[in-house]
Amino acid sequence: MTKPVRALLIVVAALVLLLVMRSLWSFLQPTESILQGHIEAREFIVSSKVPGRIGSVLVEKGQMVAVDDLIFTIVSPELDAKMQQAEAGRDAVGALARQAEVGAREQEIAIAREQWEKSKVAEELFHNTYLRIQSLYDSGVVALQLRDEAHAQWQAAKLTATSAAAFYDMVQEGTREEIVDAARAELSMADAAVAEVSAFQADTRIFSWMTGEVSEIIMRPGEIVPPGFPVVTLIDMSQAYAVLAVREDQLPQFVSGARVSADIPALGLTQQEFTVRHVAVMGDYAMWRATDSRQGYDMRTFEVELEPVEELDNLRAGMSVLVHLSAAVNP
DSSP states (O other): OOHHHHHHHHHHHHHHHHHHHHHHHHHHSOOEEEEEEEEEEEEEEEOOSSOEEEEEEOOOTTOEEOTTOEEEEEEOHHHHHHHHHHHHHHHHHHHHHHHHHHOSOHHHHHHHHHHHHHHHHHHHHHHHHHHHHHHHHHTTSSOHHHHHHHHHHHHHHHHHHHHHHHHHHHHHHOSOHHHHHHHHHHHHHHHHHHHHHHHHHHTTEEEOSSOEEEEEEOOOTTOEEOTTOOOEEEEEEEEEEEEEEEEGGGGGGOOTTOEEEEEEGGGTEEEEEEEEEEEEEOOGGGOBOOSSGGGOOOBOEEEEEEEESSOOTTOOTTOEEEEEEEGGGOO
């Protein structure tokens, strides 16, 4: 073998050895695994307790709304009719309550007094008649039957006078306290019925109770909506957070309260700081199954929520979030 050939073989062998060593070194170096998640934000449903027809929707998708901004209105003729019924019932009960509190009118008291006085005169007349008949009976002029009839008429007139006197006293005293209390209680119930319908009427104008962005308009004017059905949804990007699906052997890097760096490609941001705020196991559908015992064990998947350390401008729900993990936590 000539020297040039021997030199060429040595160079080739050295190059092959170098490539093998480089490949082995690269294989032994720790690699990175990337977890991909996405941005979510708190959504709020705006609905009404009142069924009816949508009158107007005063917001549009993407619009920012503040607390107490009017979102939509509902038209409900049935509620207007119920309010008329409730108010009419309250007025009727109120009149009866006032009558119970005031008691009898002056004219009724005067009539009761006249009846009592008439009954006293009648009693006195029948009493005198009885005395005369009794005197005649004692003289043997009239029969016992006539004396007994005169006595019965006198006793009946006496009872009538007693009843008239009692009725006159009752009219003067006014309505019994129990009746007045019952009338007042019925008036309170009627007031409560009006207040209830009024509360439902107020719920035909729905205002926002939070600051956020309109993400979806589900119902439009003219459509009939049942009670509690979503009409508008709001999203609050100030409460945005990232969601990751993390295998349980990767959980040591996601302890609650730990800091995690992540990239947001849509915003061109890298190494943004997030805080782990919640970790929860996912269902069996997300379990990693080992094909045989030599490949390890079945591993559960956990949902991890990450909260941005600082507010990020232009962050939107659905944007991808990338978290880089070292090979130390991978199987």
